[in-house]
Amino acid sequence: MNTKKVRRFLITIHFVFVCITVSHLYELINWKPLSALMELYSSVSYTNRNFGFFAPTVNDDFNLKIRAFRKDDKSGYDFLFYMPDSENRIRFSTMLWHFAEGNSISQMDLYARSWAIYCMNKDTTIDKVVVSVYKNNIPMMNQCEMGKKISQALYYETSFDTK
Amino acid sequence: MQNRLNKIVESIFIFIEVEKPLYPLLFFRMGLSLICFGKFFVLYSNYLNFYGQYGLIQWTISKLSNYSFLPHIGDLAFLFSKYLHLSADRSAELILQLFFCACLFLFLGLFTRIASIICFFLHLTFINTGNGIIYGVDVFTQLSLFYAMFFPLSSAWSLDVLIGISKVKEKSVAAGVSIRVIQIQLCIVYLSTGIEKCFGEQWLNGEAIWRTLMMPIFKNYNFYWIAGFPYIPHVLGIIVLIIELGYAFFMWRKGIRVLWLFLIISLHFNIGLLMGMWYFAFIMIFLSIFAFGDDVISDVRFYRRNNRMLKDLNTLRGPSASI
Numbered sequence: 190m191n192t193k194k195v196r197r198f199l200i201t202i203h204f205v206f207v208c209i210t211v212s213h214l215y216e217l218i219n220w221k222p223l224s225a226l227m228e229l230y231s232s233v234s235y236t237n238r239n240f241g242f243f244a245p246t247v248n249d250d251f252n253l254k255i256r257a258f259r260k261d262d263k264s265g266y267d268f269l270f271y272m273p274d275s276e277n278r279i280r281f282s283t284m285l286w287h288f289a290e291g292n293s294i295s296q297m298d299l300y301a302r303s304w305a306i307y308c309m310n311k312d313t314t315i316d317k318v319v320v321s322v323y324k325n326n327i328p329m330m331n332q333c334e335m336g337k338k339i340s341q342a343l344y345y346e347t348s349f350d351t352k
Numbered sequence: 353m354q355n356r357l358n359k360i361v362e363s364i365f366i367f368i369e370v371e372k373p374l375y376p377l378l379f380f381r382m383g384l385s386l387i388c389f390g391k392f393f394v395l396y397s398n399y400l401n402f403y404g405q406y407g408l409i410q411w412t413i414s415k416l417s418n419y420s421f422l423p424h425i426g427d428l429a430f431l432f433s434k435y436l437h438l439s440a441d442r443s444a445e446l447i448l449q450l451f452f453c454a455c456l457f458l459f460l461g462l463f464t465r466i467a468s469i470i471c472f473f474l475h476l477t478f479i480n481t482g483n484g485i486i487y488g489v490d491v492f493t494q495l496s497l498f499y500a501m502f503f504p505l506s507s508a509w510s511l512d513v514l515i516g517i518s519k520v521k522e523k524s525v526a527a528g529v530s531i532r533v534i535q536i537q538l539c540i541v542y543l544s545t546g547i548e549k550c551f552g553e554q555w556l557n558g559e560a561i562w563r564t565l566m567m568p569i570f571k572n573y574n575f576y577w578i579a580g581f582p583y584i585p586h587v588l589g590i591i592v593l594i595i596e597l598g599y600a601f602f603m604w605r606k607g608i609r610v611l612w613l614f615l616i617i618s619l620h621f622n623i624g625l626l627m628g629m630w631y632f633a634f635i636m637i638f639l640s641i642f643a644f645g646d647d648v649i650s651d652v653r654f655y656r657r658n659n660r661m662l663k664d665l666n667t668l669r670g671p672s673a674s675i
Contacts, residue, residue, distance in 0.1 A: 193369075196529070197365055200368065200529075200533065204536065204540075207537065207540055208540065211540055211541075211544035212544070229419070232418075232419060232422060233422070233476065233498075234494075234495065234498040235491050235492075235494035235495045235498065236495050236498060236499075236537065238491060239544075239548075240491075240540075240541045240544055240545050241544060241545045241548035241549070242487075242488050242545060243549070243560065243564065244545055244548035244549040244551075244552060244555070245548050245549060245550075245551040245552025245554070245555070246552040246553075246554045246560065247554055247559075247560045247563040247564055247567075250567050250568060250569050252568070270401075271397070271398065271401075272398070273397055273398075274394060275572070275628030275629070275630065276391075276394045276395065276628075276630065276631060277394070277395065277397070277398050278569060278628070279487065279569065279628065279629060280395065280398075280402060280485040280487075281408075281485075282569040283484075283485050283486065283487045284408060284409065284484045284485045287483075287484045287485070288484070299413050299416075300409065300413070300484070303408065303409055303410045303413050304408060306406065306410060307401075307406060307407065307408050307410070310406045325567070325568055327562075327563050327566045327567065329559060329562075330558070330559065330562050330578075330579040330582045330585070331579075331582075333566075333576065333579035334579045334580060339566065339568065
């Protein structure tokens with residue numbers, strides 16, 4: 190095979206993968222070897238992915254609150270994160286979206302445990318950490334016109350201590 | 353039937369394998385390296401919090417949710433600690449410094465192919481380690497770096513040409529294929545995202561725009577007043593859909609693509625301005641300019657030339673001719 194043929198073959202395979210992924214055809218084909226190959230290609234090249242950002246709907250976002258307690262301290266203090274600009278804030282918020290992705294409790298527990306360890310490493314005097322994630326409920330436009338404001342509802346809460 | 357199919361395939365590849373100038377590849381090389389550099393430069397103050405061993409998402413967790421063979425900062429840190437006796441955090445910092453060096457090499461076009469492969473590999477390492485914090489900008493940067501490995505980036509005004517590794521060219525089929533591949537990729541991206549948005553009621557009734565503007569994370573300005581004028585987000589939602597769906601069709605139309613490129617740039621500029629997602633805006637604008645910039649410039653030149661010719665013709669005919 191000459192270079193031209195190889196190039197044509199690779200371009201064809203590449204765009205077949207891209208089209209199958211974006212059109213969700215892989216759900217219809219449902220052939221494991223193909224799905225595995227496409228997933229592998231996607232995880233390396235990032236070209237064949239679902240590009241529907243904010244589609245079909247814009248989901249709610251989340252707030253993370255971490256209350257840290259030192260030994261014999263009952264009131265505790267809010268553990269704050271340094272997010273100096275919009276890019277850092279968006280990264281932080283993206284982490285909360287990934288946390289809630291798929292509504293998997295085991296995944297949420299893993300993330301919460303990771304945040305707790307992070308806090309305990311940053312402040313070694315911390316004895317206990319309460320991790321709370323709040324979901325921001327954004328009212329619809331007509332509800333907002335009637336005076337409804339953005340509200341927060343507790344989405345997930347857990348605690349960890351050093352013992 | 354077979355003959356007809358062969359003809360269709362051949363005409364598709366004649367369309368893809370077109371000869372194009374190389375200067376867009378210079379823009380691609382420099383722009384991509386600047387975006388890669390800038391993206392991590394703004395995260396520098398929080399680098400270890402996002403990518404460190406005991407950062408917000410610890411390595412044991414990010415490693416768990418990946419294919420084991422994909423590169424991870426933890427794997428490289430293990431090698432660095434074994435052979436260079438560096439701590440995990442110092443290794444993570446060294447990987448970032450290596451990435452910055454690779455970006456500089458890519459920017460200058462020095463050992464371009466190797467630099468783009470290193471950038472691709474290290475960026476993949478970052479997004480696999482920080483898989484809990486990735487969003488659109490990382491997806492499109494990785495996608496661009498993937499393509500960069502195959503593009504003839506060194507042929508376009510690079511140091512590789514100066515030291516004789518590569519030959520300078522004005523036009524080439526490889527440059528044409530590179531541009532066409534990104535053009536097709538972007539059309540697929542915008543068409544698919546436009547179609548998916550159409551399936552959601554929120555984009556058709558304006559709630560999506562409203563929610564995006566009101567989200568505390570994106571709330572850079574106070575948009576409560578917009579609830580009193582629901583037709584504004586409604587119209588904006590429809591405009592977003594038209595721009596995204598129309599991209600795949602109108603970017604191929606001579607003349608109208610000048611308007612469509614302006615519309616897509618405006619859309620992403622507003623995403624940056626209103627949502628603070630500047631790096632996402634930069635990469636999307638950058639990719640569209642790379643893909644269709646040369647065609648748009650040709651269109652503008654063509655129309656200017658035509659206008660000048662018409663003016664010259666009218667002057668030659670004199671005032672009586674125009675009556």
